Amino acid sequence: MRVDSSAGETATDRVAIRVEGLSKVFETARGEVTALRSTDLTIDSGEFVCVVGPSGCGKTTLLNILADLDQASSGTIAFQVPSADRPLQSVVFQEQGVFPWLTILDNAAYGLAMRGVGKSKRRAVASAVLKRMGLGQFEASYPDELSGGMRQRVNIARAFATDPHILLMDEPFGSLDEQTKLLLQDDLLGIWEESRRTVVFITHSIDEAIRLADRIVVMSARPGRIKASLPVTLPRPRHVLDMSEDAEYIRLRNEVWELLREEVLATREMEQQRTAGGSR
Amino acid sequence: MTAQTTDVRVVRRAAVAPRRARRRFGITRERLFAVLSPLLILVLWQVLSDLGVIDERVFSTPIDVVRLAGTMFAEGDLWHDVLVTVQRLILGMLAGAVPGTLLGLWMGLSRTARAVVDPIVAATYPLPRIALFPLVLFVVGLNETSLIVMVALGPFFTMLISTMTAVTGVPKIYLRVAKSFGAGRLRTNASVVLPAALPVIMSGVQISMGLALLGVVSAEFLVGQDGLGYVIWHAWTILSLPESMVGLVLAGLVGFVAYMLVAALEPLLMPYKSTKRSRKARKAALTT
Numbered sequence: 317m318r319v320d321s322s323a324g325e326t327a328t329d330r331v332a333i334r335v336e337g338l339s340k341v342f343e344t345a346r347g348e349v350t351a352l353r354s355t356d357l358t359i360d361s362g363e364f365v366c367v368v369g370p371s372g373c374g375k376t377t378l379l380n381i382l383a384d385l386d387q388a389s390s391g392t393i394a395f396q397v398p399s400a401d402r403p404l405q406s407v408v409f410q411e412q413g414v415f416p417w418l419t420i421l422d423n424a425a426y427g428l429a430m431r432g433v434g435k436s437k438r439r440a441v442a443s444a445v446l447k448r449m450g451l452g453q454f455e456a457s458y459p460d461e462l463s464g465g466m467r468q469r470v471n472i473a474r475a476f477a478t479d480p481h482i483l484l485m486d487e488p489f490g491s492l493d494e495q496t497k498l499l500l501q502d503d504l505l506g507i508w509e510e511s512r513r514t515v516v517f518i519t520h521s522i523d524e525a526i527r528l529a530d531r532i533v534v535m536s537a538r539p540g541r542i543k544a545s546l547p548v549t550l551p552r553p554r555h556v557l558d559m560s561e562d563a564e565y566i567r568l569r570n571e572v573w574e575l576l577r578e579e580v581l582a583t584r585e586m587e588q589q590r591t592a593g594g595s596r
Numbered sequence: 597m598t599a600q601t602t603d604v605r606v607v608r609r610a611a612v613a614p615r616r617a618r619r620r621f622g623i624t625r626e627r628l629f630a631v632l633s634p635l636l637i638l639v640l641w642q643v644l645s646d647l648g649v650i651d652e653r654v655f656s657t658p659i660d661v662v663r664l665a666g667t668m669f670a671e672g673d674l675w676h677d678v679l680v681t682v683q684r685l686i687l688g689m690l691a692g693a694v695p696g697t698l699l700g701l702w703m704g705l706s707r708t709a710r711a712v713v714d715p716i717v718a719a720t721y722p723l724p725r726i727a728l729f730p731l732v733l734f735v736v737g738l739n740e741t742s743l744i745v746m747v748a749l750g751p752f753f754t755m756l757i758s759t760m761t762a763v764t765g766v767p768k769i770y771l772r773v774a775k776s777f778g779a780g781r782l783r784t785n786a787s788v789v790l791p792a793a794l795p796v797i798m799s800g801v802q803i804s805m806g807l808a809l810l811g812v813v814s815a816e817f818l819v820g821q822d823g824l825g826y827v828i829w830h831a832w833t834i835l836s837l838p839e840s841m842v843g844l845v846l847a848g849l850v851g852f853v854a855y856m857l858v859a860a861l862e863p864l865l866m867p868y869k870s871t872k873r874s875r876k877a878r879k880a881a882l883t884t
Contacts, residue, residue: 385776
């Protein structure tokens with residue numbers, strides 16, 4: 317992995333993440349499984365990219381490699397960011413990623429604590445982000461006292477508090493109910509509009525991808541590779557509830573679903589074969 | 597034909613008053629029964645003795661036991677026995693639980709350590725501790741230290757196993773969060789592994805306390821010149837069952853106090869657990 321930081325403004329400076337020929341092979345008890353095969357992906361600075369794909373297509377693997385939580389088997393990832401004084405990236409995990417033993421305030425300040433920021437400074441920063449996420453009055457509460465949606469806001473606040481160049485989100489709203497999901501998507505869009513960080517957002521929901529993204533990347537069934545890349549031209553700032561009637565929204569929805577359908581069917585076939593093979 | 601309608605009215609009233617939050621101090625159901633349940637047994641025991649259902653020559657009545665304890669405290673050296681037992685309990689607990697916890701931490705964190713130490717633990721842990729006593733006596737000698745070693749064995753193995761289990765059982769997502777924010781190994785252990793493992797470690801401490809008391813009493817049976825175990829055993833050898841009962845009741849009391857002290861640590865070490873209930877009402881009122 318390579319990180320360049322340069323102040324110069326040329327055409328290539330627009331690129332924040334460049335993934336080239338990325339592959340990931342897992343060793344399992346049943347042999348090698350190729351999760352990603354020669355994946356190429358370029359993400360611009362300030363771009364909000366949603367990655368959709370059938371389950372098991374390697375989209376989480378891609379995010380883990382981007383987050384440096386997992387190593388690629390081959391290929392390169394190059395990050396290019398304007399300055400090195402802020403962290404390269406933060407990850408928004410699913411809601412179980414919030415620490416039950418820390419107060420909401422200390423949870424939100426955790427990333428800053430790990431960067432060696434002093435207690436009063438990091439609490440002040442975390443407090444401001446929590447207020448922005450509508451959690452101001454719950455700073456002293458513990459996660460167990462909050463609803464799933466509120467816990468997920470803590471997760472988002474924790475990632476934003478470190479003010480990273482890139483935000484990586486691994487199906488952050490996957491386990492939430494539909495209404496809560498809509499509200500949180502709005503919240504996320506709101507806080508994102510203010511800073512326009514580069515975002516890679518993994519999801520299995522087509523609607524979520526259209527509502528949030530500048531560009532939707534569709535991945536194929538395993539072994540995963542990039543099947544299509546579709547720009548979302550819906551105007552910003554967006555509000556999730558106003559969009560679903562939009563003609564462009566409906567057109568995109570159908571297009572993404574057409575692309576995904578084959579892959580979902582292929583995944584299903586693969587699973588059936590594996591089950592049949594296993595029972596023999 | 598006229599349509600006939602019947603009105604069925606169903607009215608349900610809330611049958612339960614809203615539950616009051618658990619207070620930090622003051623009377624709660626748990627605290628009330630911690631005192632009431634043992635008292636109830638004592639009253640029952642007294643009544644059954646008075647009615648002649650229980651043979652007073654075997655089981656002295658609670659009143660007799662209290663009266664006898666009074667005389668033993670006033671005239672004998674029962675105080676000395678209580679203090680000696682408490683002291684051995686504390687020393688044995690420390691001598692066992694501290695190294696057990698440390699070794700358990702190391703084994704939980706290092707796969708190599710687990711591979712090396714686990715077989716030894718698996719071979720020694722299931723042995724009845726009392727069967728090791730001759731060996732301990734031979735190595736350490738017939739003195740106070742060997743007694744402490746005997747007491748320490750139970751907490752040592754319990755803390756080793758529960759700490760190791762607690763550490764290896766820390767949810768992987770917490771470790772990933774720490775890593776994603778750039779936490780190194782030391783920081784991850786301090787900020788994530790320890791707090792995440794603490795609840796299981798603390799229940800290990802709770803169990804260890806009981807085992808340590810068991811260890812003290814049995815070791816005092818065997819070699820003690822004093823202590824509550826000695827009182828119980830000595831009374832038995834001179835066939836003074838009431839005195840034996842006094843020792844038994846006092847040992848029970850020591851255990852009860854020790855258990856409560858460990859339980860009192862929980863709100864200090866894990867405030868998020870103890871405030872959970874008191875804030876539940878607030879949580880119920882909140883839905884995103």
